[in-house]
Amino acid sequence: MTDQDISSFDPNGVGVKGTLFGLPYDEESADIIVIPVPWDVTVSYGGGTAEGPAAVLEASAQIDYAQTDIAKAWQVKIAMAQLPEVWYAKGKTLRKRAVQYIDWLERGSHPAEALGMESIRQEINENCAQLMQYVQQKCAYWRSKGKLTILLGGDHSTPLGHIRALSREHASFGILQIDAHADLRKAYEGFTYSHASVMHNVLELEEVEKLVQVGIRDFCEEELTAIHEQEGRVKTFFDQKLKQERYEGLSWQKQCEQIIAELPDKVYISFDIDGLDPKLCPHTGTPVPGGFELDEVMYLFKALVQSGREVIGCDLNEVSPGDNEWDANVGARALYRMALLMAVSQGKMDFTP
Numbered sequence: 001m002t003d004q005d006i007s008s009f010d011p012n013g014v015g016v017k018g019t020l021f022g023l024p025y026d027e028e029s030a031d032i033i034v035i036p037v038p039w040d041v042t043v044s045y046g047g048g049t050a051e052g053p054a055a056v057l058e059a060s061a062q063i064d065y066a067q068t069d070i071a072k073a074w075q076v077k078i079a080m081a082q083l084p085e086v087w088y089a090k091g092k093t094l095r096k097r098a099v100q101y102i103d104w105l106e107r108g109s110h111p112a113e114a115l116g117m118e119s120i121r122q123e124i125n126e127n128c129a130q131l132m133q134y135v136q137q138k139c140a141y142w143r144s145k146g147k148l149t150i151l152l153g154g155d156h157s158t159p160l161g162h163i164r165a166l167s168r169e170h171a172s173f174g175i176l177q178i179d180a181h182a183d184l185r186k187a188y189e190g191f192t193y194s195h196a197s198v199m200h201n202v203l204e205l206e207e208v209e210k211l212v213q214v215g216i217r218d219f220c221e222e223e224l225t226a227i228h229e230q231e232g233r234v235k236t237f238f239d240q241k242l243k244q245e246r247y248e249g250l251s252w253q254k255q256c257e258q259i260i261a262e263l264p265d266k267v268y269i270s271f272d273i274d275g276l277d278p279k280l281c282p283h284t285g286t287p288v289p290g291g292f293e294l295d296e297v298m299y300l301f302k303a304l305v306q307s308g309r310e311v312i313g314c315d316l317n318e319v320s321p322g323d324n325e326w327d328a329n330v331g332a333r334a335l336y337r338m339a340l341l342m343a344v345s346q347g348k349m350d351f352t353p
Contacts, residue, residue: 011074015061020080021336022061030079031348032339033142034150037135037158038088041095041124042191044102045286048320049155050091053083055321055328056152056335063336069302071352076343080152081142087131094124098191105189121190128157128193135161139313143169148346150339153317155195155285156183156272160202166268166313167207173266173312174210175202176259176304178275178297180288182216182236184223195285195318198270200226203233212262214300215239215275218288235262239290252296256303267304269314271297271338273331280330283322294334301341311345314338 006024015022020034027033036053043049057080065074101120104113139149139162151162156179166173177183177199184203188196202208210233217239227234237259245255273280278287280294305311316338319331343349 011065015063017058017061020057020060020078021063021065021332023074023078025077025079027079027081029077030147031077032079032148032150032343034078034080034152034335034339035135035138035142035162036080036083036152037131037154038083039091039131039153039158040155040195040285041091041098041128042157042189042194043155043285044189044194044196046283046320047095047285048283048322049153049285049318050088050095051321052154052317052319052328052331053080053152055325056319056331059325059328060332060336062329063332067340069351070340070344070349073340073349076340076349078339081138084134087134090127094127098124102189125192128191131158132161132164132193136164139165140168148342149313150335150342151313151315151317152335153315153319156198156270156317157193157195158317159270159315160193160198162313162315163202163208163268163270164205167205170207170266170312172207172209172264173268174212174263175208175268175270176263177211177213177270177272178215178292179213179270179272180215180218180239180274180291181272181286182213182219182223182227183272184226184234185220186222203230209233209264210235210262212259213237214259215242215292217290218286243290252299253303256300259300260304260307260309263304263309265309266312267309268312269301269338271314271316271334272318273316273327273334274318276330281319281327283320283327284318285320286318294330297334298337298341301338305341305345306351309345311342314342
């Protein structure tokens with residue numbers, strides 16, 4: 001990308017498809033690299049999140065850049081890395097096999113089929129482990145080039161490699177998780193790297209000082225026990241409790257202050273889009289009634305940055321396009337705002353007075 005390409009860019013013009021948000025940056029010139037991971041092998045309900053990265057890229061050209069609190073926001077230098085076609089194709093094949101296995105579980109796990117099903121489970125676990133290693137290496141590569149990184153899933157299993165890469169850079173940090181689900185099950189359905197087990201796996205990293213979960217409204221007894229056994233390392237703000245407090249007069253501003261107070265100075269943001277009200281993401285893999293407006297989540301993220309905490313990385317996952325662009329449109333806007341806020345946190349942009 002040449003200086004002339006950037007200087008001639010018209011931020012008021014028609015969004016041109018082909019680059020993320022139609023911005024005039026490539027991998028070399030960008031400060032922030034979005035790493036797409038089109039993978040949804042272990043999802044336990046609805047599929048389609050493997051199509052999320054490509055759909056978000058396609059929809060992103062429709063975004064207008066101006067922000068009321070960040071001047072010349074289009075100058076955030078962000079680009080998407082190439083879609084890993086090999087992993088996308090492999091995931092499609094393995095997803096079909098995972099569906100066979102999950103169907104066997106749901107039919108009662110008939111012993112006559114157990115040997116074949118165990119072979120499928122092992123194959124999926126081995127390939128998921130390889131994917132996590134690929135993601136970790138890809139993130140580490142871009143960060144070694146001085147880039148900030150955002151992971152774009154795919155299902156919620158995909159950020160694990162990203163978080164592992166960051167744990168090699170930072171001795172201690174917290175995670176802010178926006179989600180409908182706690183994701184604290186151990187090897188859900190037998191899959192070590194299940195989307196429902198990502199935070200269980202994350203907590204195996206000693207560098208993760210604190211996990212703060214917000215908006216959780218679909219969970220099991222195993223997960224409640226896991227939260228309790230962490231003895232304060234996990235703080236969960238359940239959706240029901242947050243809503244009850246709001247109904248009784250506590251403002252979202254005050255609740256955000258309580259959430260942020262639980263986090264250390266360095267924070268990684270993991271945003272499962274099913275944390276939003278399902279009207280905003282009806283095709284996501286496991287939609288749950290309740291949740292947030294997008295503006296509420298972005299208010300929290302901005303307040304986090306304004307608190308002086310450093311956003312060291314983030315992810316957006318579980319965007320599934322379905323049969324129209326709505327989910328991807330919402331996802332693209334969430335991704336854009338997250339990139340801007342991380343840029344402010346890292347001193348690459350400023351809030352306007």
